[in-house]
Each structure stands twice: as structure tokens, then as C-alpha cells.
Amino acid sequence: MYTLYWEQGSGAIGPQAMLEELGIDYEKVHVDMGVAAHRSADYRSKVPTMRVPALGLQEGPIVGETAAIMTLLGEQHPDAGLVPREGDADRGPFMYWLMAMATGGYPTFSRACHPEQFTTDDAANDAVQQRAEAHLNEFFDILESGIEGNPFFLKRGLTALDFYAAMLTEWVADRASLLESRPKLAALCEAVDGRPAYGRVKRDHCLRQETG
Ligand SMILES: N[C@@H](CCC(=O)N[C@@H](CS)C(=O)NCC(=O)O)C(=O)O
Structure with a gap:
């Protein structure tokens, strides 16, 4: 357990x-x-x-x-097969993109949601938040360009990368707009959203059920 x-x-x-x-x-x-x-x-x-x-x-x-x-x-x-094994050709790209999401995506949401934790100057909160949102926009463009498979991130099929990427999109207030201009990420999210396992998680976290 x-x-x-x-x-x-x-x-x-x-x-x-x-x-x-x-x-x-x-x-x-x-x-x-x-x-x-x-x-x-x-x-x-x-x-x-x-x-x-x-x-x-x-x-x-x-x-x-x-x-x-x-x-x-x-x-x-x-x-x-959710994590490519050592020696698998997909292991490198998998680690690369997982770490990119963990270090370039996740903490940028922290800055966007809690700008006050990133400055000692209350007057700068809005500026910190705006810059974080611009970085998120760029980050999702980078993610879009990194998606190699269809609909999943890697050509081999579903991996942990897909769950991580879908999770990050859940934190965007306007998920529909985010995905509208990023067709590969939209297809990935639709495929992940459609999995019964992920549906149970969405319900548990009270997340929007539709992909958009
Ligand atoms: N690097 C950590 C970040 C986790 C994280 O920041 N989690 C938030 C909740 S979504 C948190 O615990 N925040 C507490 C805090 O900022 O004090 C990870 O990837 O798991």
C-alpha cells in the first residue's frame, strides 16, 4: 500500500x-x-x-x-511502459522533457499564483505575476514544439510525460484558449482526459471535465 x-x-x-x-x-x-x-x-x-x-x-x-x-x-x-527503462532510446528525451516540465513549468505557476513569495516589494506583485504569465505562455509553446507523438508526447505512446503535461494545463484559468493555439497539446489533453483513470483524478480534484 x-x-x-x-x-x-x-x-x-x-x-x-x-x-x-x-x-x-x-x-x-x-x-x-x-x-x-x-x-x-x-x-x-x-x-x-x-x-x-x-x-x-x-x-x-x-x-x-x-x-x-x-x-x-x-x-x-x-x-x-509509463517510464522508459534505462537503455531505452526514449529514456533521454523522457528525462529531458520531464525535468523541463518540473523546472520550467511547475515553479512558474508558483510565481504566477503567489507572486508575493517572489518579491519583498508588494508594489511589484503585479509585475512578477505578469512576467510569470508571459513565461508560461512561452513554456507552453516550447512544450508544443517538443511533442513528438500523436496524440501522446512520445511516439511510443502514453507515458508519465502525458500526465505531467495535462496536469500543468489544468492550472491555466482559460484552458480552452491555451489549447486552441496548440493543437498537439490539445490532442494530448483530449487523449489523457479520455482515460478513465485520469477522469477519476479529475473528479477527485474537482477539475473541469471537458478538455477545453
Ligand atoms: N518542486 C516541487 C514543488 C511542489 C509545490 O510547490 N507544491 C505546492 C503545492 S501545488 C506546495 O507545496 N507549496 C507550498 C509552499 O509553497 O509553501 C514538486 O515538483 O513537487
């Missing part, structure tokens, strides 16, 4: 999509970020970086960082 440290609408969407897709038994522990439970001594003792999500592995350690969790889950269930 795995334990997913979870908050609605958070980066738990990606790891949870993997758990559901792989048919893995897991329990959810709600980390109520509304009352800063992620900064409590108890959570900090488990997850020193104080971020959500985290995953308690079967009889093993607790691991944070969305990309690390998704990679580990894929590696622990290699036959599903």
Missing part, C-alpha cells in the same frame, strides 16, 4: 494519475494547505522540503518532488 500526501488541485494530480493508471492500491492523506499543514512539524519530519505532493512507498521511505514520484512509480511497474 502506498500513501499519497495530497491536496486538492495540487501537484498530486500527476502522481495520482499514475497510481490510478497503474491500478495501484493507495491511501490518501490530506495535507490541508489552507491551514498550512505542509509547514507543521509532523509533515516536515516526513517531508523536509514541506511541499505537496509526497508519496510513502511500500514499506519504504517517503519521497517528495512530483517528477521523482512519477519516475519511481513508473520504474516500479516497468511493464506498463
Whole structure:
């Protein structure tokens, strides 16, 4: 049994999509970020970086960082093919794009949603947010240009990259406009949205059910 440290609408969407897709038994522990439970001594003792999500592995350690969790889950269930194995020609592109999403996409949303955490000058909040939104726009263009398969990111078919990319689009207020000008990403999201496993995650996180 795995334990997913979870908050609605958070980066738990990606790891949870993997758990559901792989048919893995897991329990959810709600980390109520509304009352800063992620900064409590108890959570900090488990997850020193104080971020959500985290995953308690079967009889093993607790691991944070969305990309690390998704990679580990894929590696622990290699036959599903959601993470290319070592030696697979797709491994390099997979790692490249996963890290690009984790370092270029995810934290840019943090800047857009919480600009006050990135400046000591309250008057600069709007400017920080606007710059983050411009970076997100550029980031999604880069993602669009990186999609090699159809409808999935890699030609081989569904991988963890697809769940990560779909999760990032969920955080855009106007998802329909985002996807309108990015046909490959739109096809990817439609394919991911159509998977029963991802549908269950969307319902759990109260996300829009339609792709647009
Ligand atoms: N690098 C982390 C970032 C995770 C992250 O920032 N999660 C947010 C929730 S979506 C969080 O825990 N924020 C807490 C904070 O900023 O103090 C990852 O990829 O998992």
C-alpha cells in the first residue's frame, strides 16, 4: 500500500494519475494547505522540503518532488511502459522533457499564483505575476514544439510525460484558449482526459471535465 500526501488541485494530480493508471492500491492523506499543514512539524519530519505532493512507498521511505514520484512509480511497474527503462532510446528525451516540465513549468505557476513569495516589494506583485504569465505562455509553446507523438508526447505512446503535461494545463484559468493555439497539446489533453483513470483524478480534484 502506498500513501499519497495530497491536496486538492495540487501537484498530486500527476502522481495520482499514475497510481490510478497503474491500478495501484493507495491511501490518501490530506495535507490541508489552507491551514498550512505542509509547514507543521509532523509533515516536515516526513517531508523536509514541506511541499505537496509526497508519496510513502511500500514499506519504504517517503519521497517528495512530483517528477521523482512519477519516475519511481513508473520504474516500479516497468511493464506498463509509463517510464522508459534505462537503455531505452526514449529514456533521454523522457528525462529531458520531464525535468523541463518540473523546472520550467511547475515553479512558474508558483510565481504566477503567489507572486508575493517572489518579491519583498508588494508594489511589484503585479509585475512578477505578469512576467510569470508571459513565461508560461512561452513554456507552453516550447512544450508544443517538443511533442513528438500523436496524440501522446512520445511516439511510443502514453507515458508519465502525458500526465505531467495535462496536469500543468489544468492550472491555466482559460484552458480552452491555451489549447486552441496548440493543437498537439490539445490532442494530448483530449487523449489523457479520455482515460478513465485520469477522469477519476479529475473528479477527485474537482477539475473541469471537458478538455477545453
Ligand atoms: N518542486 C516541487 C514543488 C511542489 C509545490 O510547490 N507544491 C505546492 C503545492 S501545488 C506546495 O507545496 N507549496 C507550498 C509552499 O509553497 O509553501 C514538486 O515538483 O513537487
